[in-house]
Amino acid sequence: MSAFSAIGEEREIDREEFTPGLEPQPTWCPGCGDFGVLKALKQALPEVGRTPDETMLVTGIGCSGKLNSYLDSYGFHTIHGRSLPVARAAKLANPGLEVIAAGGDGDGYGIGGNHFMHTARENHDMTYIVFNNEIFGLTKGQTSPTSPKGHKSKTQPHGSAKEPLRPLSLSLTSGASYVARTAAVNPNQAKEILIEAMNHDGFAHVDFLTQCPTWNKDARQYVPYIDVQDSDDYDFDPTDRREAAEMMHETEDALHEGKVLTGRFYVDEERPSYQQEKQNIGEMPEEPLAARYFDEDYEWERSYDMFLDKHK
Amino acid sequence: MTEDELIWRIAGGSGDGIASTSQNFAKALMRAGLHVFTHRHYPSRIRGGHTYTEVRVSADEVKSRGDGYNFLLALGDSFARNPQENAYYGNEEIKPLSENLDELHEGGVIIYDSGLLDPSEIENFDERVEENNWHVYDIDLRSMAREHGREVMRNTAGVGVTCALTGIELEWIEELMESAMPEKILEPNIEILNEAYDMIHEEYDVDAPDVKVPSGEHDEEQVLLSGSDAIAYGALDEGCRFIAGYPMTPWTEVFTIMSQNLPEVGGISEQVEDEIAAAALAIGASHAGAKAMSGSSGGGFALMGEPLGLAEMTETPVVLVEAMRAGPSTGMPTKPEQSDLEHVLYTSQGDSQRIVFAPGTAAEAYKQTRKAFEIAYEYQIPSIVLYDQKLGGELANVPASVFDEEPNPSLGSTLTEAELEDAPHSDTGKYKRFQHDVEDGVSPRSIPGQKGGRFLATGNEHTPEGHISESPENRVAQLNRRVQKTEAIRAELDTSSKDDSHQTYYGPEDADYGLITFGSQQGTVEEAVDVLNENGHSVKSLGVSDMMPFAEEEVAEFIESVDEALVVEMTASAQFRGLMQKELGLYGEKLSSLLKYNGNPFEPAEVVEGFEVNIIEDDELDHNRMKFVPSAGD
Numbered sequence: 001m002s003a004f005s006a007i008g009e010e011r012e013i014d015r016e017e018f019t020p021g022l023e024p025q026p027t028w029c030p031g032c033g034d035f036g037v038l039k040a041l042k043q044a045l046p047e048v049g050r051t052p053d054e055t056m057l058v059t060g061i062g063c064s065g066k067l068n069s070y071l072d073s074y075g076f077h078t079i080h081g082r083s084l085p086v087a088r089a090a091k092l093a094n095p096g097l098e099v100i101a102a103g104g105d106g107d108g109y110g111i112g113g114n115h116f117m118h119t120a121r122e123n124h125d126m127t128y129i130v131f132n133n134e135i136f137g138l139t140k141g142q143t144s145p146t147s148p149k150g151h152k153s154k155t156q157p158h159g160s161a162k163e164p165l166r167p168l169s170l171s172l173t174s175g176a177s178y179v180a181r182t183a184a185v186n187p188n189q190a191k192e193i194l195i196e197a198m199n200h201d202g203f204a205h206v207d208f209l210t211q212c213p214t215w216n217k218d219a220r221q222y223v224p225y226i227d228v229q230d231s232d233d234y235d236f237d238p239t240d241r242r243e244a245a246e247m248m249h250e251t252e253d254a255l256h257e258g259k260v261l262t263g264r265f266y267v268d269e270e271r272p273s274y275q276q277e278k279q280n281i282g283e284m285p286e287e288p289l290a291a292r293y294f295d296e297d298y299e300w301e302r303s304y305d306m307f308l309d310k311h312k
Numbered sequence: 313m314t315e316d317e318l319i320w321r322i323a324g325g326s327g328d329g330i331a332s333t334s335q336n337f338a339k340a341l342m343r344a345g346l347h348v349f350t351h352r353h354y355p356s357r358i359r360g361g362h363t364y365t366e367v368r369v370s371a372d373e374v375k376s377r378g379d380g381y382n383f384l385l386a387l388g389d390s391f392a393r394n395p396q397e398n399a400y401y402g403n404e405e406i407k408p409l410s411e412n413l414d415e416l417h418e419g420g421v422i423i424y425d426s427g428l429l430d431p432s433e434i435e436n437f438d439e440r441v442e443e444n445n446w447h448v449y450d451i452d453l454r455s456m457a458r459e460h461g462r463e464v465m466r467n468t469a470g471v472g473v474t475c476a477l478t479g480i481e482l483e484w485i486e487e488l489m490e491s492a493m494p495e496k497i498l499e500p501n502i503e504i505l506n507e508a509y510d511m512i513h514e515e516y517d518v519d520a521p522d523v524k525v526p527s528g529e530h531d532e533e534q535v536l537l538s539g540s541d542a543i544a545y546g547a548l549d550e551g552c553r554f555i556a557g558y559p560m561t562p563w564t565e566v567f568t569i570m571s572q573n574l575p576e577v578g579g580i581s582e583q584v585e586d587e588i589a590a591a592a593l594a595i596g597a598s599h600a601g602a603k604a605m606s607g608s609s610g611g612g613f614a615l616m617g618e619p620l621g622l623a624e625m626t627e628t629p630v631v632l633v634e635a636m637r638a639g640p641s642t643g644m645p646t647k648p649e650q651s652d653l654e655h656v657l658y659t660s661q662g663d664s665q666r667i668v669f670a671p672g673t674a675a676e677a678y679k680q681t682r683k684a685f686e687i688a689y690e691y692q693i694p695s696i697v698l699y700d701q702k703l704g705g706e707l708a709n710v711p712a713s714v715f716d717e718e719p720n721p722s723l724g725s726t727l728t729e730a731e732l733e734d735a736p737h738s739d740t741g742k743y744k745r746f747q748h749d750v751e752d753g754v755s756p757r758s759i760p761g762q763k764g765g766r767f768l769a770t771g772n773e774h775t776p777e778g779h780i781s782e783s784p785e786n787r788v789a790q791l792n793r794r795v796q797k798t799e800a801i802r803a804e805l806d807t808s809s810k811d812d813s814h815q816t817y818y819g820p821e822d823a824d825y826g827l828i829t830f831g832s833q834q835g836t837v838e839e840a841v842d843v844l845n846e847n848g849h850s851v852k853s854l855g856v857s858d859m860m861p862f863a864e865e866e867v868a869e870f871i872e873s874v875d876e877a878l879v880v881e882m883t884a885s886a887q888f889r890g891l892m893q894k895e896l897g898l899y900g901e902k903l904s905s906l907l908k909y910n911g912n913p914f915e916p917a918e919v920v921e922g923f924e925v926n927i928i929e930d931d932e933l934d935h936n937r938m939k940f941v942p943s944a945g946d
Contacts, residue, residue: 003728003729003759003761003762004729004759004761004762004763005729005762005763006761006762006763007761009763020740020742021738021739021740021741021742022738022740022742022775022777022779023779052766053761053762053763053764053765053766054760054761056600056760058596061771066780068768069768069779069780072740072741072742072766073766074760074761074765074766074767075766075767075768075769075770075778076596076599076626076768076769076770077768077769077770077771077772077780078592078622078771079618079619079621079622079771082588082589082592082618082619082622084589085556085584085588085589085590085592085593085596086592086593086595086596086599087596088593088596089554089556089582089592089593089594089595089596089597089600089604090596090597090599090600090760091600092554092580092582092597093554093580093596093597093600093601093602093604094600094601094759094760094761096761097600097760097761114585114586114589115585115588115589115592117585118584118585118589278580282575283574283575283580283581284580285578285579285580287578289553289554289578289579289580289597289601289602290600290601290602290759290761291601292553292578292721293551293601293602293603293721293722293723294601294728298721300551300719300721301548301576301577301719302549302717302718302719303544303545303548303549303715304549304712304715304716304717306548306573306576306577307545307548307573308535308545308712308715311339311535311536311537311541312343312533312534312535312536312712
């Protein structure tokens, strides 16, 4: 028997398996966009053939961080901004896991911004969902890295003097090989994008617009949305880095002009994942590292035999 | 002079090959049957700046750098800045000859490279030479090196001269060079070595050497390695196959050794964006079923404070190492100090639950790193190995047998899928990974990917299934359980036999006075104990390693057994003494402190002086290299 028999198990998966008996009902505010992420994820996971026991959902801090309280799987609710380093190490230790990281815009683009850039750069084979509501929700409505310029809040009483961060452009520049934006109000597209993101062999970044009905009342509910792949008004090739960059820039500007553009903005299926790169240079074992600790026949190397001669 | 040991200082600038030359020299003499111990001094610079290594060589065991030095090979700093001007750093070129000249023993030997250095630039050089009866050899090492190879091979020429003047057989050096040097540079180096050696024999009378290297014999095979090597090998032998880190002096050494060795044993090393990520990666890898570590030095470790707390709260096993250097802030990056003690014990919010060991020697570093892993994984708690630039970088011979141990790849308290079938689950199928009532407070963990093992790990307070909860009853039950683990570990560490304990006892058991230290100063203090007893005092020492949980009983017993104890540590605020008093709540009137924080570790003679002046004579030191802080009783 494999040490991790949940990995790769072939069976019918019911989306309700992902609803935890303990906390079936999220504590998010009525009308919160976070429900949309949860629902889309519950729908997408069975479609990519992943069960709760082979899925590891790593979250940060904030309303979004509670996602793994409401989705039954192996979960790691980490600390503010640090979901990505925890998640990518788990993937390196056991590449058979379906690893998903999730957090808010403050978590991922603010305090965890450095990890975001570097995880994208390294192109780990995982999915990263950023609940982007353009606000700090759980701490009661402060201006966030994606809040529009001029956004007024208790901590920015005269309105923010800062331009908002451009999450899609940052992701592309940093090296993500799949970049998409979807919205909680667009459940079908959200599900499809999450399926693509999980099937993608590399770092898939999904900027997920999640309206905050309590602290960002002024903001749009992200309707009406436009799917750039379905609309005739937008013609660009998401596999072309330059065209993708231009489209992202336009999309980021448009959001603050009331136009919600969503869809796939960049897809690079050619670039090897970090795991492949690391194995190519002989710095990562072919067999999952985690399995070795359960292999009773494995002969563990000793420093005495391997490394001591050079000290003699 | 009659000295039974050689303390050879090779001094130059960063980039002059001081580290590699001294390492080869030390290893050659170890192979010749001698005991060796090195001390490194270097600036935070890539090229230039006064750099030296001392190699202490003796027929008997040596545990410290010794006092001063008796042989100086001054190469001069070939990368010096503005050597002719009165620059900010002074005349750097001459420093390898002029700095710390006062510490050269009477009757000692000076070789200097006359191709680069002119002693007339040193005040009263000739008078001082005469006064101290130093034997000076001005040799144009540079020309010799240029003639047969490249200028940097000056160091080899210097070694050749050293061998000729001390009676070291050249074959020891040649043999070492053959194993350590690539073909291309081997030949010119051998030529230069012999040329220098022969020249001395031809031009000087060396039948009666000024400083003679003793002959010795080891009764078992030895290896030359550093504390950093020992920590890395300890980790590897405990099955650690994952490391994440960010470069920072002096921790970089452990990170480098692991990164070079891990691919050979199917492991993974990750150099990442910062230390927050480094610690978080180690936690992620451990959570997913690998034995993992990270580490840093002061400033980098500060960034690890929050992930450290996450490991404590989620009970994720992880081992961190902290290589101390002089602080605060950037401090003195390449100089040793022990002032991160409190930082490591108490950083991160909440009631901390961690293990901290501070090994005193390379052999202890190997054993205690292994123990740190074993406890981390058995008890699901972060363990920290606390050491410093001194222990990490100094080379000493250690019996190879110390490392002839079986590996222990156990993940500790984990369940297999078969065991999970019978383990407690919630009604809805979640594994109760954080059960309230379990032996020693340890609730075994499942690993992601195992069927039937799913649970939530969270930095929030949580229920047995891992779900977030602020219920007072659950809070108290969970926190009590986590605290209980520390007590169980304390009981496990508290060995009745002094031989098995992490604490190191030295000197006559019935001594009147005690010296107490922790970590890297242990060997120095032990040598001071020998001298003090020779000087007619009655002194013993205790080197403490178990910092958390603190070795309460052993330390209390030691203090009880003496009239007075002097606490020796490289901090300015007597952090270690403070820890003892906090943990023991007593002995304020019995403990005084000898502190040093000028960037250089203690020499045995300094500990002797500190003890004799302050404790015996009840007087004060007349210099500011060290500071004495009296006990509350004085």
